[in-house]
Amino acid sequence: MVDAAQGPSDEPSGRFGLRLALWYAAVFVITSLAIVLLTYRLLASSLEERDRQIVISTLGEYSQRYAAGGLRSLAQAVEIDQRSGRQERLFVRVVRGGSETVFFSMPPAWSDFDVNRLQASGDLWEQVLSESGEARLEVATAALADGTLLQVGKSSENREGLLARFRTVLAIVGMVIVAVGLAGGAIVTRSTLQPIRRLISVVRDIIRTGKTDARVPVRHERDAIDELSALVNEMLDRITTLIRGMGDALDNVAHDLKTPMTRLRGVAERALQSDDPNTQREALVTCLDESERILAMLDTLMDISEAETGTMRLDPRQVDVETVVQEVIDLYEETAEDKHVELTTEITPGVVVVADPRRLRQVLANLVDNAVKYTPSGGRVAVRAGRDGADVVIDVTDTGIGIAAHDLPRIWERLYRGDQSRAERGLGLGLSLVRAIVLAHRGTVHATADPGRGSTFTVRLPAERQSSQSASITRM
Numbered sequence: 356m357v358d359a360a361q362g363p364s365d366e367p368s369g370r371f372g373l374r375l376a377l378w379y380a381a382v383f384v385i386t387s388l389a390i391v392l393l394t395y396r397l398l399a400s401s402l403e404e405r406d407r408q409i410v411i412s413t414l415g416e417y418s419q420r421y422a423a424g425g426l427r428s429l430a431q432a433v434e435i436d437q438r439s440g441r442q443e444r445l446f447v448r449v450v451r452g453g454s455e456t457v458f459f460s461m462p463p464a465w466s467d468f469d470v471n472r473l474q475a476s477g478d479l480w481e482q483v484l485s486e487s488g489e490a491r492l493e494v495a496t497a498a499l500a501d502g503t504l505l506q507v508g509k510s511s512e513n514r515e516g517l518l519a520r521f522r523t524v525l526a527i528v529g530m531v532i533v534a535v536g537l538a539g540g541a542i543v544t545r546s547t548l549q550p551i552r553r554l555i556s557v558v559r560d561i562i563r564t565g566k567t568d569a570r571v572p573v574r575h576e577r578d579a580i581d582e583l584s585a586l587v588n589e590m591l592d593r594i595t596t597l598i599r600g601m602g603d604a605l606d607n608v609a610h611d612l613k614t615p616m617t618r619l620r621g622v623a624e625r626a627l628q629s630d631d632p633n634t635q636r637e638a639l640v641t642c643l644d645e646s647e648r649i650l651a652m653l654d655t656l657m658d659i660s661e662a663e664t665g666t667m668r669l670d671p672r673q674v675d676v677e678t679v680v681q682e683v684i685d686l687y688e689e690t691a692e693d694k695h696v697e698l699t700t701e702i703t704p705g706v707v708v709v710a711d712p713r714r715l716r717q718v719l720a721n722l723v724d725n726a727v728k729y730t731p732s733g734g735r736v737a738v739r740a741g742r743d744g745a746d747v748v749i750d751v752t753d754t755g756i757g758i759a760a761h762d763l764p765r766i767w768e769r770l771y772r773g774d775q776s777r778a779e780r781g782l783g784l785g786l787s788l789v790r791a792i793v794l795a796h797r798g799t800v801h802a803t804a805d806p807g808r809g810s811t812f813t814v815r816l817p818a819e820r821q822s823s824q825s826a827s828i829t830r831m
């Protein structure tokens with residue numbers, strides 16, 4: 356088992372880490388680049404929009420000049436604008452009769468635009484590419500009142516230059532984003548996986564050594580990993596307790612079986628050595644008694660298992676509580692009397708509960724048996740039963756030795772016996788069976804105790820049947 360458990364290496368968590376880092380980096384880089392690209396698109400379209408607005412407003416202004424003062428006034432306005440430097444220089448052309456250019460102004464730097472390719476067809480927007488193909492001249496045309504066409508245009512050169520610089524900056528930013536994404540992914544993955552790796556190493560150690568005393572360090576950061584670590588530790592605590600409990604239980608079973616088995620062997624040996632038929636008969640009777648005891652113990656262990664795993668076959672019917680209690684009291688009356696323990700009942704008449712009568716009797720018998728057993732001479736045991744809302748509540752109270760606080764949570768465990776009870780007969784199975792049966796009936800059972808003064812065990816069962824099967828009252 357030890358060798359088999361050593362199999363997996365760090366590889367799976369390493370691969371998982373790499374995947375996590377790449378995912379982180381991919382999400383980070385894609386999101387950041389999408390934001391950068393969007394910003395670029397917005398900038399490009401708003402620069403284009405701005406250029407077009409300049410062209411349109413200048414076109415409107417010059418049209419008004421032409422309408423007010425003719426071509427001369429328009430030419431003056433263009434010249435004043437160019438000289439004053441009030442705005443960037445623009446392309447301005449006036450075409451008459453469809454082809455005769457009567458006014459033309461163009462910044463010298465734009466000479467590689469072949470403006471003759473403009474159709475001057477009257478469409479609002481037209482554009483020509485520069486010879487190098489890097490810039491566009493975007494031209495707006497307005498038809499004036501006398502049929503003359505006025506054209507104003509602007510080169511996209513400045514804008515493209517600005518965008519080209521921006522693209523260079525974006526490329527650098529993009530590389531930084533990729534680098535940050537990868538580094539961030541690695542850091543985030545490392546810090547996320549570190550506690551998981553510690554968890555894996557603890558679990559692997561436990562599997563390898565079979566020792567459950569290792570614990571995962573909890574960082575107290577109140578995150579999911581801390582919660583998982585705390586849960587794993589809690590689970591390990593429970594497993595340790597269970598393993599210890601099972602070990603103790605096994606010891607107890609072995610010990611409890613050894614005594615009757617030794618006695619059986621002794622009796623059988625003696626019978627074999629004797630020729631007296633009476634001695635042999637007596638030995639057989641003793642052997643039968645002992646085997647009954649062993650069988651009873653094994654039966655109880657199996658009953659508990661069945662009830663706990665939900666495979667116990669129950670035969671629920673409406674049971675008169677007073678009758679069951681009286682049956683059990685009748686069983687223990689003599690023992691109590693011999694021990695000078697007063698056994699009393701206080702039962703609300705007519706209370707009925709849906710339960711398997713044989714199992715209910717077993718529950719009460721175990722509780723009354725314990726109460727009488729752990730109550731010294733002169734004490735009292737009282738059984739009370741009645742309705743409480745939708746439940747039937749049965750209390751078994753005694754004035755016995757009580758239960759120490761450290762024993763109280765453990766008395767329900769299989770084969771657990773309180774420190775003070777070792778002197779009494781018993782297997783430590785009674786209460787486990789009680790609890791398993793009550794839970795199988797969808798009820799609850801709990802104990803309160805005052806060491807040295809007594810204990811109370813309270814069984815609460817739903818009075819009504821959970822399913823719709825018909826039922827008949829059984830007087831047992």
Ligand code: ADP
Nearest residue numbers: 725726729766772773776781782783784785786
């Ligand atoms: P046992 O065979 O030891 O009685 P149980 O499962 O019935 O086993 O009870 C478990 C332990 O609970 C007992 O060993 C005893 O310490 C404690 N206990 C149960 N009932 C009582 C009681 N009425 N008074 C005091 N201790 C009790």
